[in-house]
Amino acid sequence: MxxxxxxxxxxxxxxxxxxxxxxxxxxxxxxxxxxxxxxxxxxxxxxxxxxxxxxxxxxxxxxxxxxxxxxxxxxxxxxxxxxxxxxxxxxxxxxxxxxxxxxxxxxxxxxxxxxxxxxxxxxxxxxxxxxxxxxxxxxxxxxxxxxxxxxxxxxxxPAPLLKDYIPLNVDSFFNVLMDYVRKLYVDARLVHGDLSEYNIMVFNDSPVLIDFGQAVDLSHPMAEELLVRDINNLLEFFSDIGVDTPDLEEALSWVKGVKR
Structure with missing residues (x-):
């Protein structure tokens, strides 16, 4: 209708x-x-x-x-x-x-x-x-x-959510997602704040991030806590489906652009 x-x-x-x-x-x-x-x-x-x-x-x-x-x-x-x-x-x-x-x-x-x-x-x-x-x-x-x-x-x-549809190339999909988290942090100065398989769509086998109402500026007092939660969610989900993921500390450093 x-x-x-x-x-x-x-x-x-x-x-x-x-x-x-x-x-x-x-x-x-x-x-x-x-x-x-x-x-x-x-x-x-x-x-x-x-x-x-x-x-x-x-x-x-x-x-x-x-x-x-x-x-x-x-x-x-x-x-x-x-x-x-x-x-x-x-x-x-x-x-x-x-x-x-x-x-x-x-x-x-x-x-x-x-x-x-x-x-x-x-x-x-x-x-x-x-x-x-x-x-x-x-x-x-x-x-x-x-x-x-x-x-x-x-x-x-609508395109399916990641929780309902696993992309064909999960390694590439994960790498693109992490690049998006980094761009949000470094270039947009944002943290999504609720990033998980429930807020990622799979369209043409590529990720589309949705639901940005809760995303915060880096100056928000909860920004660091939310970033850790977002990255943890991604690492746990992709590790469970067989992707060789980095540890949390390494992933955080990469997202923030910190050289180790």
Missing amino acids: SWDIDRVKDELHKIDLRRKKIKDSEFFETVEEVFDYSTLMILYDLINNGFIDVMYGVVNSGKEARIYFARDRNGLDLAVKIYLTSTSEFRKGMLTYIIGDPRFKVSSRKTRDIIYVWARKEYSNLSKAYGVGVRVPKPITVKGNVLVMEFIGVDGV
């Missing part, structure tokens, strides 16, 4: 009518949680400004966000990531990665405001990673709780 600007207008009209009849709390219980009034207004704006032409179904659904397959006016495949504003479950976790990162400030502790900062943070991190040659979904735009980026996959079918 697809929907475009006419459906957005129709949904907005329905929301306006129903808001006059019932309380907001009752209303939001009857509408899919991701499509609240503010989100629909944001989607309307993105469609009206040409970033999105048509949206299709959900291709990934989690506790923090829904990802929809979409296309722009030129037929380019897009992933539209809509962060849920109706849940505060991850608010504390998000703040851990935002506070201490000098690039972003939280002026309010309201869930929606924090999620808006989180969306901008992921867009910024993707932009920096993409700019230094790390293979990530190319970021297109961000507005409110909606992030538009390149779709990684074919005809609406």
